[in-house]
Structure formats: C-alpha cells, structure tokens
Amino acid sequence: MVNDNTRNTENEENDMTDRTQTEPLDDAAGNGMLLELDHVSKIYGDLHAVDDLSLTVPRGQWLAIVGSSGSGKTTLMNIIGCMDTPTRGTVSIDGRRLANLGESQMADVRKNVIGLVFQKFYLVPYLTAVENVMVAQYYHSVVDEAEAMEALRKVGLGERAHHLPSQLSGGEQQRVCIARALINCPEIILADEPTGNLDEANEKIVLGLLRDLHEQGTTIIVVTHDALVASCAQREIMLNHGVLAGEKWNDDEARRRYEEMGGRPAFSGAHAPETAVGFDDPTKAAKTGGEAVDGAGVSAVGGAAVSAAADLRDEMETVKERRNHG
Numbered sequence: 001m002v003n004d005n006t007r008n009t010e011n012e013e014n015d016m017t018d019r020t021q022t023e024p025l026d027d028a029a030g031n032g033m034l035l036e037l038d039h040v041s042k043i044y045g046d047l048h049a050v051d052d053l054s055l056t057v058p059r060g061q062w063l064a065i066v067g068s069s070g071s072g073k074t075t076l077m078n079i080i081g082c083m084d085t086p087t088r089g090t091v092s093i094d095g096r097r098l099a100n101l102g103e104s105q106m107a108d109v110r111k112n113v114i115g116l117v118f119q120k121f122y123l124v125p126y127l128t129a130v131e132n133v134m135v136a137q138y139y140h141s142v143v144d145e146a147e148a149m150e151a152l153r154k155v156g157l158g159e160r161a162h163h164l165p166s167q168l169s170g171g172e173q174q175r176v177c178i179a180r181a182l183i184n185c186p187e188i189i190l191a192d193e194p195t196g197n198l199d200e201a202n203e204k205i206v207l208g209l210l211r212d213l214h215e216q217g218t219t220i221i222v223v224t225h226d227a228l229v230a231s232c233a234q235r236e237i238m239l240n241h242g243v244l245a246g247e248k249w250n251d252d253e254a255r256r257r258y259e260e261m262g263g264r265p266a267f268s269g270a271h272a273p274e275t276a277v278g279f280d281d282p283t284k285a286a287k288t289g290g291e292a293v294d295g296a297g298v299s300a301v302g303g304a305a306v307s308a309a310a311d312l313r314d315e316m317e318t319v320k321e322r323r324n325h326g
C-alpha cells in the first residue's frame with residue numbers, strides 16, 4: 001500500500017495548500033485533460049453538496065477524493081460518472097461537454113469511457129460471476145464469454161467464475177466488480193470506497209489491481225474515507241461540506257508532468273464553514289480505524305492554515321499501526 005513517492009518530504013510545505021487563494025481554471029478545452037470540471041455545484045434546496053468546484057484530471061492520473069461523511073464525495077463521483085448532472089457549472093470528458101450530449105451520446109460515454117466500481121458491489125444475485133461480467137458486455141450488444149472469463153482470470157477469479165455472488169467472499173465479489181468494470185476497456189475507472197467492506201488482505205489485492213490498471217495507463221478516480229487507500233493515489237483532493245479543503249500530491253513526478261502540461265490546482269470559489277475541518281473529522285477517523293489525526297497538514301478553507309509541515313505520510317503509517325494492533 002505504501003507509495004514510495006510519498007516519502008519524499010522535500011516539498012512537504014507545499015503538500016496541502018489553501019487553494020482558495022488560487023485563480024480559477026481557464027477554459028481548458030483541448031489542453032489534454034481527460035476530465036474537466038468548471039465551477040461545478042450540486043445544490044439541494046439550501047444544501048450545496050458540491051460547491052463551485054473546478055478540477056482537471058489528465059489521462060492516466062490516479063486521483064483520490066477524500067473527506068468526511070457528507071462532504072460531497074459521492075455526489076461528485078456521480079456527476080463525474082454521468083449518473084447525475086450538476087446544478088451549475090460544466091463537466092467535460094475528453095473535450096466533450098456533457099451538457100451538450102444527447103441521450104445516446106451520454107449512454108456511449110457511460111458504457112465506453114467510464115468503468116464503475118462500488119463498495120456495495122451491485123452484483124446480480126442470481127447470476128454467476130462470469131454472467132455478471134457479461135451483463136456489462138450485454139449493454140454493448142456483444143456478449144463474449146471467453147472475454148468475460150479472461151477478465152475474471154485477470155483479477156484472479158478464473159476458478160470461481162461459475163459461483164453465485166452469495167458463494168463468494170466480499171473481496172472476491174469486489175474483484176468481480178472490477179472485472180465487470182474492465183470489460184469495456186474504460187478510460188476512467190471510478191471507484192467509490194472500493195475497499196470499504198474488505199479486510200486488509202483483500203484490500204491489498206484490490207489496490208494491487210488498481211495499481212496494475214494505472215500502470216497500463218487507465219485514469220483512476222477513487223472516492224475514499226481511508227487515508228491509506230488515498231495515499232496510493234498520485235494526487236488527493238479533500239472535500240469539506242462540498243468545498244475543496246485541500247490538495248496534496250503523493251507523486252512529485254506526476255505533479256511535475258501535470259504542471260508542465262498546464263494543469264492547475266483544483267479550485268473552489270466557495271468557503272466551507274469554519275468549524276468543519278478535514279482529517280480530524282471523527283467520522284473519518286472511525287472509518288480508518290484509528291483515532292482522530294491532528295495537524296495532518298491540511299489547510300482548512302476559510303480558516304488559518306493548519307501546519308503544512310506535518311508529514312502526512314507518517315500520520316497515515318501511524319493510523320495503520322493502530323489499526324494493525326488494536
């Protein structure tokens with residue numbers, strides 16, 4: 001799980017910065033970004049689940065979206081995954097502005113560009129593992145059992161292909177979901193708490209699969225409460241009440257490439273309430289199995305900067321130690 005790049009502390013004072021001071025994104029069409037969110041908000045009545053967020057993600061990047069419960073992670077993922085539309089702002093994938101696409105073009109993006117992996121699996125209970133993978137092919141009008149078997153073999157489940165979900169462990173079910181997400185060779189894997197229900201051994205297997213995909217050039221966006229899972233990503237953004245609370249790079253080389261191609265930090269036009277803070281949120285601490293982490297190098301939007309010099313990586317290791325020993 002450890003990404004050695006995260007051990008580089010040379011730029012630690014830059015790891016988490018208050019992005020509210022940064023200029024918003026320019027219209028970045030044609031700049032090589034696979035995903036572009038421009039001033040995106042999702043508003044329910046008085047509640048801004050996502051609040052004026054701008055973000056670009058280049059092809060091949062591994063991004064983690066972190067934040068405590070209710071911070072807007074799933075809402076944002078649903079918008080990126082074309083399962084929901086923003087109240088304001090625009091989303092573009094591969095230079096195509098989603099609001100301009102017709103129904104069939106949107107369906108095309110959902111089927112061909114995006115692969116979804118959920119914590120709750122959403123496997124069809126009366127279909128076998130291989131049939132569940134073939135469901136994804138079915139939407140493509142090309143059902144090929146040999147291909148579905150190959151996808152299951154890739155996730156180490158060749159021997160379990162004819163079992164029902166109820167006959168598979170949680171980790172195996174999640175691997176079926178990954179095989180299902182892979183079957184159409186998506187450009188982006190969107191994973192919402194992909195290891196949320198798994199024990200440590202299966203968490204490692206799933207993270208290893210995501211790492212393999214990333215090495216093959218797939219863009220990966222993971223929504224997670226878990227600082228350890230997030231640390232596997234090259235870049236993390238933190239949400240707090242729908243607002244960007246911080247941005248952190250775990251891979252200096254990826255950051256350099258991103259900046260060289262004109263990539264800008266994520267940006268929020270709105271400010272989160274002063275009381276809401278990032279990594280020391282008790283909900284998050286509960287989900288990571290440790291105690292609240294103080295001073296983790298996050299800058300709270302609208303508040304004074306928390307010590308940016310804290311080595312977040314070490315904090316994550318501490319949380320892991322606590323989890324392993326208690």
Ligand SMILES: Nc1ncnc2c1ncn2[C@@H]1O[C@H](COP(=O)(O)OP(=O)(O)OP(=O)(O)O)[C@@H](O)[C@H]1O
Pocket residue numbers: 044047048049067068069070071072073074075076225
């Ligand atoms: N359809 C909806 N109608 C009204 N409010 C909603 C709706 N969907 C989400 N919300 C609210 O938007 C906020 C963000 O929810 P979201 O599910 O995106 O958070 P989250 O960070 O994914 O939380 P968790 O980690 O607990 O899943 C929450 O306050 C939630 O209650």
